[in-house]
Amino acid sequence: MTAISEQKSQNMLDDFNETRFRTLELVKTLEKDDFVVQTAYYMSPPKWHLGHVSWLYEVILSKTVENYEFYSKEFSKYLNSYYLQFGEPHDKAKRGVLSRPTVDQIFEYFQTINQRVTNFLKNNSLSFKSQQLLIMALHHECQHQELLVYDLQHLLADQYRPVKKNSPPKHSPVEPKSVKVNGGLYQMGYSGNEFCYDIELPEHRVFLNDYKIDAYPVTNSQFLEFIESGGYEDFKYWLSDGWDKVKENNWKAPMYWEKEDGRWMIRDFIGKRKINPNEPVCHVSFYEADAYCKWIGKRLPTEAEWEKAVCWHEEKQKKTIFPWGNEPPSQNHANLLESYLWSCSEIGSYPEGKSPSGCFQMIGDVWEWTSSEFSGYPGFKTGFSEYNDKWFTNQKVLRGGSFATPKMSIRGSYRNFFRLDERWLFSGFRCAENV
Numbered sequence: 001m002t003a004i005s006e007q008k009s010q011n012m013l014d015d016f017n018e019t020r021f022r023t024l025e026l027v028k029t030l031e032k033d034d035f036v037v038q039t040a041y042y043m044s045p046p047k048w049h050l051g052h053v054s055w056l057y058e059v060i061l062s063k064t065v066e067n068y069e070f071y072s073k074e075f076s077k078y079l080n081s082y083y084l085q086f087g088e089p090h091d092k093a094k095r096g097v098l099s100r101p102t103v104d105q106i107f108e109y110f111q112t113i114n115q116r117v118t119n120f121l122k123n124n125s126l127s128f129k130s131q132q133l134l135i136m137a138l139h140h141e142c143q144h145q146e147l148l149v150y151d152l153q154h155l156l157a158d159q160y161r162p163v164k165k166n167s168p169p170k171h172s173p174v175e176p177k178s179v180k181v182n183g184g185l186y187q188m189g190y191s192g193n194e195f196c197y198d199i200e201l202p203e204h205r206v207f208l209n210d211y212k213i214d215a216y217p218v219t220n221s222q223f224l225e226f227i228e229s230g231g232y233e234d235f236k237y238w239l240s241d242g243w244d245k246v247k248e249n250n251w252k253a254p255m256y257w258e259k260e261d262g263r264w265m266i267r268d269f270i271g272k273r274k275i276n277p278n279e280p281v282c283h284v285s286f287y288e289a290d291a292y293c294k295w296i297g298k299r300l301p302t303e304a305e306w307e308k309a310v311c312w313h314e315e316k317q318k319k320t321i322f323p324w325g326n327e328p329p330s331q332n333h334a335n336l337l338e339s340y341l342w343s344c345s346e347i348g349s350y351p352e353g354k355s356p357s358g359c360f361q362m363i364g365d366v367w368e369w370t371s372s373e374f375s376g377y378p379g380f381k382t383g384f385s386e387y388n389d390k391w392f393t394n395q396k397v398l399r400g401g402s403f404a405t406p407k408m409s410i411r412g413s414y415r416n417f418f419r420l421d422e423r424w425l426f427s428g429f430r431c432a433e434n435v
């Protein structure tokens, strides 16, 4: 068994402390009452997230430490999301009906797990395998930080007081346009040496025809034209299942939009405000993205087309991890959680985030729906049973991250996935077309 160096263990401990600190920072200004409430069956109370991310470290310790004893059977049942290998989980839709474990108990548990993981990292020469599992648990916590932000939007919106909040970047006005990308064989998947999820591997070749892709995500003003031309009232733009959802849920606009005195408004972290025409449209389902594309005579990109437009440098004939190269995202490249803007930025805000193909804001702001079904790449091998692999059905892939994605958990090859009618995430899209 190969052990990793002391320096690597120390780096992991630093990453662990930073991640745990950020989780606590997100809930620092909440009232105790806020921690318990579940506002919809698909949301989770903040106290559940705090406990669940801690519980997943226990899961990893149980796979690494001989005879590891979980903190509490009762906690494990409540905090297990969907891992049947650890017993029957508590009903997801009813996470907000339990007053026990209490908020104080969950905070105590959070600190106990900090201590257990710290001791483990300090006292063990870590095998490569346990290192990989612990890194996965860190990335899992990052995913939940983003989910927590979705929940805070649903629970509190402008009543939420973030610890850090920055002003939006200066931007120059830009016109929506599209760029042409050459087809041919493209080597898809993660090509770096750092952590990635099992679903980003193995790299494999896909054939693409030449295509065009929008240089910017579809904006609110573009989407408004679809609404105002009767897009939500005409079946001909919609997939059959999508049309059923429009009627069933009485959809007339993206989630969180409300019409007041003839004007579309949104209530979000920034406040109750008029729809900003230059921000990417957010909170649309796959069905709405697909219907817009049909209305305008285009289509959604496949995930391979999306990835090639973000990562491939035609002139240099090489692939990078991010549109701007291999260096990690900075606030000049993209709008991610650590930008602390708490909203999308207007298009034209990130000239330094440009991809070699000429696309902007592919990382950050909004997750972008693709037309691709979520499944394993050819030759897929599971990295952790039940984490990703049991969701290989009835979901579409989204790419690129949102303004709530922590920067350590995004890259060009990252694959997110949601059901086709879900729109509580920060989801938008850009269009593609054949040439």
Ligand SMILES: [Fe+2]
Binding pocket: 052, 081, 140, 144
């Ligand atoms: Fe989870």
